[in-house]
Amino acid sequence: MKMVKSLLLGTAAGLVAMTGAQAADLPVKAKPVQYVKICSLYGAGFYYIPGTDMCLKMGGWVRAEYAYGDNGNMTWGWANNNVNNRTTNDSTWRSRGYITADARNQTEYGTVRSYIAVGLNSSSVGVPDGGIAFSSNRAFIQFAGFTFGLSSSFYDFYSVPATAYWGSYPASDTGDPGWQVAAYTAQFGGGMSATIAAEMRRLTYIQRGVYTNVSAAQAIGANVAGFQAPDIVANLRIDQAWGSAQVMGALHQVSSLYYGATSPTGHPDDKWGFALGAGIKLLAPAIAPGDYFQAQVNYTEGASRYAMFTSSSNWANSNGSIPTAGNDFRDAGFGALTDAVYGGTVGAPGVFAATDLQLTTAWGFNAAYEHFWSKQWRTSVYGGYTAVSYNDTANNLMCTGVNLPFPNCDMDWSTWFVGSRTQYNIDASTYLGLDVMYAKLQSADWGIVGAMLHTAITPNGIYQKADMDNWQFRFRVHRDFYP
Numbered sequence: 001m002k003m004v005k006s007l008l009l010g011t012a013a014g015l016v017a018m019t020g021a022q023a024a025d026l027p028v029k030a031k032p033v034q035y036v037k038i039c040s041l042y043g044a045g046f047y048y049i050p051g052t053d054m055c056l057k058m059g060g061w062v063r064a065e066y067a068y069g070d071n072g073n074m075t076w077g078w079a080n081n082n083v084n085n086r087t088t089n090d091s092t093w094r095s096r097g098y099i100t101a102d103a104r105n106q107t108e109y110g111t112v113r114s115y116i117a118v119g120l121n122s123s124s125v126g127v128p129d130g131g132i133a134f135s136s137n138r139a140f141i142q143f144a145g146f147t148f149g150l151s152s153s154f155y156d157f158y159s160v161p162a163t164a165y166w167g168s169y170p171a172s173d174t175g176d177p178g179w180q181v182a183a184y185t186a187q188f189g190g191g192m193s194a195t196i197a198a199e200m201r202r203l204t205y206i207q208r209g210v211y212t213n214v215s216a217a218q219a220i221g222a223n224v225a226g227f228q229a230p231d232i233v234a235n236l237r238i239d240q241a242w243g244s245a246q247v248m249g250a251l252h253q254v255s256s257l258y259y260g261a262t263s264p265t266g267h268p269d270d271k272w273g274f275a276l277g278a279g280i281k282l283l284a285p286a287i288a289p290g291d292y293f294q295a296q297v298n299y300t301e302g303a304s305r306y307a308m309f310t311s312s313s314n315w316a317n318s319n320g321s322i323p324t325a326g327n328d329f330r331d332a333g334f335g336a337l338t339d340a341v342y343g344g345t346v347g348a349p350g351v352f353a354a355t356d357l358q359l360t361t362a363w364g365f366n367a368a369y370e371h372f373w374s375k376q377w378r379t380s381v382y383g384g385y386t387a388v389s390y391n392d393t394a395n396n397l398m399c400t401g402v403n404l405p406f407p408n409c410d411m412d413w414s415t416w417f418v419g420s421r422t423q424y425n426i427d428a429s430t431y432l433g434l435d436v437m438y439a440k441l442q443s444a445d446w447g448i449v450g451a452m453l454h455t456a457i458t459p460n461g462i463y464q465k466a467d468m469d470n471w472q473f474r475f476r477v478h479r480d481f482y483p
Contacts, residue, residue: 054105059482062097069472094123112143137178153179154195155233157246157279158296163368163380165435165474170308170386171366191239198230202305206256207341225255243282250275252303268342268356273302290372302359331466333443335413341394358394379422387414408447435474
């Protein structure tokens with residue numbers, strides 16, 4: 001029996017040894033190497049940068065578009081010195097492309113995020129090379145409620161690009177170009193938040209002295225002192241299932257140059273202008289999935305770019321045509337956008353003595369509704385109104401010529417517009433669409449018939465004040481390529 005057991009044990013040992021020898025001769029399968037590890041902490045498209053705990057998402061977009069009636073400016077250009085029908089650029093080509101990078105990781109202060117968007121912008125109004133230029137509209141860092149860098153103003157609420165292709169028609173939105181900010185946002189729960197921010201000042205020109213003639217080319221000078229203080233911006237916001245709402249305000253330092261050409265002439269004391277605003281966005285899924293309404297209203301004194309972010313100081317439009325029988329004058333409309341008016345030269349006939357800064361009042365509202373006909377088709381309808389007004393002292397300064405005041409002069413002006421954009425989505429990332437807008441410039445009035453828009457390129461002759469209007473059209477093809 002012992003012999004049998006010894007035989008069995010020896011056989012088993014031999015089998016085990018043989019099996020081990022055979023296994024040693026087989027190739028060993030390497031463990032799989034994960035070159036890209038998905039990061040699910042921050043949503044789709046993020047992956048871990050190899051060897052780090054940082055998650056990165058790459059993306060971007062490409063766009064091609066054509067506009068007609070925009071006076072060579074796809075932001076908002078029709079009413080900016082459109083004075084000569086032989087030199088006006090009615091058509092514009094533009095191509096843009098951006099690469100975006102969103103990097104995030106966890107720290108003892110919560111999520112730290114850095115974001116950048118850089119690319120190329122090619123806008124051609126007849127220039128063969130297309131005016132190709134480097135472009136960037138985002139470069140910021142966020143952590144623990146703080147935001148530092150090139151983002152968008154925390155005064156903003158109404159989004160112009162969400163419902164229109166015109167990047168910044170008269171509204172307060174800085175979203176397209178971006179804005180320098182240093183801000184802290186506190187979250188209170190239930191969708192409530194509040195932000196306090198120091199931001200790059202929204203600079204608008206300041207009118208000094210009086211007109212030496214009735215040329216709009218000399219109407220506004222860059223009579224603004226150096227950058228002394230940032231704008232102070234604050235908001236209170238709520239985001240819930242029904243939509244969102246916000247109230248906001250801003251303080252803006254208004255500081256000018258001298259009364260005369262040099263420092264001995266003195267200068268008016270600085271003043272602080274302000275802006276107040278409120279916005280609302282209402283979701284309307286009962287009408288159609290995706291439908292919504294958005295609106296914002298702004299009131300400003302000495303801070304006009306919070307009502308009209310477009311920075312042009314001379315709003316002007318002329319038909320530029322040669323008078324025909326029964327039409328003795330060319331029509332022209334104009335308006336000056338300023339933060340303040342000051343100055344005067346003591347002793348000259350009809351000219352007022354030196355004054356302090358007379359803050360300009362500007363207010364306006366924007367509204368839009370977007371309707372989804374289907375997953376592929378959508379149409380938005382939008383409109384707005386902005387008015388600029390001057391007090392009596394400012395109006396008298398601006399209405400005084402070299403020798404005498406202009407009778408019946410009123411420098412108040414306004415503009416309004418309505419438009420509609422229809423868009424077809426080829427897929428979730430690609431769309432094409434057409435935007436049509438009508439705008440009206442309700443002109444200021446010098447109270448006289450004169451060469452109020454006379455420049456080197458303007459046809460010689462006499463102009464008469466008239467309210468001007470314009471049609472603009474824009475076609476776009478756009479593709480996103482983020483996950």
